[in-house]
Structures are given as C-alpha cells and as structure tokens.
Amino acid sequence: MAETAEKTQTAGNTEMAEPAGVAWRVRGMRRRSTRTWRIRTSAVITLAVVLAVLLVPPLVHLDEQAVDLAAKLQPPSLAHPFGTDDVGRDLLLRCVYGLRVSLLVGVVAAVVATVIGTAVGAAAAAAGGRVDRLVMRLVDLFSSVPHLLLGIFIVAMFRPGVWPVVVSVALTHWLSTARIVRAEVLSLRSRPYVDAAISGGASRMRVAVRHLLPGVLPQAGLAAVLMVPHAVWHESALSFLGLGLPTHQASLGTLVQSARGALLAGDWWPTLFPGLFIIVPTLAIAGLAGAWRERLNPRRRSELML
Amino acid sequence: MLELDAITAGYEPRKPVIAGISLSVRPGESVGLLGPSGCGKSTLARVAALLHRPDAGRVVIDGTEATGWRHRAPRSQRTAFGVVFQQPRLSADPRLTLSALIAEPLRATGRAAEAADGAREFAARVGLGEDLLGRRPHEVSDGQLQRACVARALILRPRWLVCDEMTAMLDASTTAALVRVVEDYRADSGAGLLAVGHDRVLLERWCDRTVHWSEPAA
Numbered sequence: 001m002a003e004t005a006e007k008t009q010t011a012g013n014t015e016m017a018e019p020a021g022v023a024w025r026v027r028g029m030r031r032r033s034t035r036t037w038r039i040r041t042s043a044v045i046t047l048a049v050v051l052a053v054l055l056v057p058p059l060v061h062l063d064e065q066a067v068d069l070a071a072k073l074q075p076p077s078l079a080h081p082f083g084t085d086d087v088g089r090d091l092l093l094r095c096v097y098g099l100r101v102s103l104l105v106g107v108v109a110a111v112v113a114t115v116i117g118t119a120v121g122a123a124a125a126a127a128g129g130r131v132d133r134l135v136m137r138l139v140d141l142f143s144s145v146p147h148l149l150l151g152i153f154i155v156a157m158f159r160p161g162v163w164p165v166v167v168s169v170a171l172t173h174w175l176s177t178a179r180i181v182r183a184e185v186l187s188l189r190s191r192p193y194v195d196a197a198i199s200g201g202a203s204r205m206r207v208a209v210r211h212l213l214p215g216v217l218p219q220a221g222l223a224a225v226l227m228v229p230h231a232v233w234h235e236s237a238l239s240f241l242g243l244g245l246p247t248h249q250a251s252l253g254t255l256v257q258s259a260r261g262a263l264l265a266g267d268w269w270p271t272l273f274p275g276l277f278i279i280v281p282t283l284a285i286a287g288l289a290g291a292w293r294e295r296l297n298p299r300r301r302s303e304l305m306l
Numbered sequence: 307m308l309e310l311d312a313i314t315a316g317y318e319p320r321k322p323v324i325a326g327i328s329l330s331v332r333p334g335e336s337v338g339l340l341g342p343s344g345c346g347k348s349t350l351a352r353v354a355a356l357l358h359r360p361d362a363g364r365v366v367i368d369g370t371e372a373t374g375w376r377h378r379a380p381r382s383q384r385t386a387f388g389v390v391f392q393q394p395r396l397s398a399d400p401r402l403t404l405s406a407l408i409a410e411p412l413r414a415t416g417r418a419a420e421a422a423d424g425a426r427e428f429a430a431r432v433g434l435g436e437d438l439l440g441r442r443p444h445e446v447s448d449g450q451l452q453r454a455c456v457a458r459a460l461i462l463r464p465r466w467l468v469c470d471e472m473t474a475m476l477d478a479s480t481t482a483a484l485v486r487v488v489e490d491y492r493a494d495s496g497a498g499l500l501a502v503g504h505d506r507v508l509l510e511r512w513c514d515r516t517v518h519w520s521e522p523a524a
Contacts, residue, residue, distance in 0.1 A: 191396055191397075192391045192393065192396045192397035193396065193397050193398055193399045195352070195357045195389065195391070195397070196389060196391065196397050196398075196455070196458065196459075197399075197410065197414065198357060198376050198377060198384060199355055199356075199357060199384055199385070199387055199388070199389045199459075200384075200385065200410055200411030200414050200415070200458065200462065201381045201384055201385040201411055201414045201415040201462065202410075202411075202414035203377070203381075203414070204377050206414050207377075210399075210410075211399050214401055215401075
C-alpha cells in the first residue's frame, strides 16, 4: 500500500519535472512579461500624452504662434528642446499644440464613426432580409472606394478647418464598425437566451437594450479606440496634402508639411519631432487597445497586429 | 388545448425540416416527443412555443389561432409558454446573476416589484440555495444553471410547458429532481407539457403519452 503511494508520488514528480513542460512554461512567462512591458509602456506614454495635451495650454503661458525670426531654424538646444521652425517658433510647443488638435480630431471622428457604424450595423441586423442585404451591399460599395480618396473629396467641399476634417474622417471610417456590429448582433440574436427572453414576454426594445447592446458595446468601444490612431493618421495625411487644417494652425500634419522645405536643406528636426509625435502616441494607444482586445477575446491573438 | 396542425417548418425556403406534422396536447396532459437527432423535433417545439414561424400549418392555443411568431405574437400568448432549452449555458444571458435571470420575465412584463420575492420563491422550488442567487452563469455548474432556467420558465406560471431536451446535459439525480419540479408544478397548475427528447426510457416514464418519430420529416 505504502509502496504504491510512493510510486505514484515519484511518477507525479517526474511528470512535473518533464523538460518539455518546463521549457514551454518559461517561454509562456517570457511572452507574458514582454506583453506586460508593452502594456505598461503604452499606458505611460498615453497618460503622458493626455496630460501634456490637457495641461500644457492652460498652465504654460507661451504662445505657440510667437514668431522670432532671429532664432529661425535652430537645432535642438536647451532653450528649444525640439529646435525651432523656419520662422523661429518653438517646435516642442507647436508639437504639443499640434498633438492636441490631431487627437481632438481623432477622438471626435472615431466616436462619430463608431456611433454611425453601430447604428447602421445594428439596424441592418435588426431589420434583416432585404434591408440588411441592401445596406450591407452599400457598405461594400463604399468600402470599394479608397477611403483616403473619399475623404479628400469630402474635405474638398469645405473651407479648410477642423470640422471638415472630422466629418471627412468620420464619414469614411464607420464601415468596418458597421460590419463588426452587424455580425455581433446577428450572432447574439440567434442565441437561445434571446428565445428565452421572447418567451418571457420581453419586447423588442427590451431584448435590444438588455441582452444585445451590452454584448455589442465592448466590441464597438474597442473599434472606437482602435480607430483613434487611424483617424490621427488620416488627419495628418489630409493636412500634409494641404487639404486639412489651414497651415498656420499647428497640427501634426501641417507641422510635417511646412517642414518639407527645411528637410531639403538638411534641417532634420522640424520633420523628425512631429513625425515621432504622430507615430509614438498613436502606437501607444493602439498597444493599449490591442491589450484590451486580447482580454476581450483571447482566441484572436493573431489580429493584434495593427 | 394546444394544437399543431399540418406544420411545415424549416430554416431555408423549399427545404423543410418537418412537413405536415400534426400533434395536440390536452390541458394537463404530458406528451413526450421522441426521435433521433436531426429529425426536427426541436423545430416543432420551437414552432409550438411561438419561437419559430412555420412555413405552413396552424398553431391553435386554447382555441385561439396564433397569427404571429416571436415578437409578432401578443405578449399574453408568448408568456403562456414556459420554455426550457437543452443547453443552459446558451440559454442564460451571461451578464445576469441567477436571481436576475430567474426574475427576468417578471421585469420584462412590468412586474418588477415582485421580482425579488418571485426569484427567491422559485429558486427554492427548483432547489437552488440562496447563496447561489448572486452568482453569474459562469460561476455555477450546468445542473445548477438548468435549475435556474426551469425556475425562469415557471415564474410567469405558464399554462403550457415546452421542454426541449431539458435533461440531456444533466446527471441522473438532477434529471430526477427537475422532472419532479416540473411534475409538481403541473400538478399544482394543471399545465400541459410537451417534452422533447431522445431518451425513450425517461420520456415513457415521465409522460402520459409518447409520440415516436423514426424517419426524418416523417
């Protein structure tokens, strides 16, 4: 009796110490630690960016439009950590103001696009049949036009400014959200718990609000957050092409655009820093959204790449 | 009287799962519907409970012919049926606690004031401890969740019960307990029962009468 107990114990031990299992576990831990590191870095950068964008303008009384022709195109120094542009404006300050405008455009456009997409997707799924097919074919039709091109058409109809850019980005980016929400609603709608709710006397409205919407909201929210970086890139692209914001107004796109001439003369800083401001915060936001998506649906790891 | 008259139903046009099936359940009677998987017995149960619109045929409930299904059916007609499904995991909204799940039909029909008491009363009936009522579906076992689903089906005191493979996922003792709960309710209220299943021994012991389907779409 004792012998068998001992035997099973040793058997248990060998199983525990199995080399393959240990190697696998170590690899898993390493992967997890890089993931935590990535999430922390993303969180710190996002927090820093949000604080800078919210706090610098009210607290720091410096004019980002102040021209100082005596100090034009100065390389980075202690007085101007990012250098100055071709009319001597401080680039650090302009980058922060530019990020403020770009993020505002990005967030508002992402929210508007998500609301439109959720409404269209949910309505299509709820209506079903011919309406659903017609709406989704229209979505396909819109998707077949390159959305930057469509966005250019839309901004070109207005005078340059912040709101045309918001409208242009929002109106070209609700399509994917509509598809996601429609698919999600269709899948939730056919679950037996919706049948149970109907049999329990729930109205259409109650089924939608109590059972379907809470299931769709995480997906829609995630789509909104993932869209913020994309919308920022679009704002930058439109402004870089000279179609977005007026050139005197600092945004990340206009900053890069007005720095092109200096780059040809070998002055790298007016392009590099706004460029980094486009890339780093948007990747940080995307990293956070990716972590959220991983928690939401661990099986979709492969889609994490942005 | 629950009458299904020449029902043809399916999920694709021109490909009916069941064709021309008739079945009737008298008040207080229990009818077992037996058949191999895929023969369409669950579809018939869904048609009977007004959850799936048939392509042809009539459903008459206590003398009134059903004219709409799902949300198009009047609320009083829908709530005349208590439905229990095969898989408790799928038939419970994962966001609701068990007490909210059990009381959901009361809230949905504008009787929120009775919700707390109703949930407690019916949880006791199906043998769910008070400590489980605050948990969500993923925190309880299949058997416990199915007990909650049975409580939800009974809470509006329906005149008809439709149990679609209610006990297929459960062990013998939970099966016996839930069949006892349903039978006690029927003895109380005189409700009719349509029980769908593939377990011949169980249904023949449980029901007054069993109907066998051998061929698909027979």
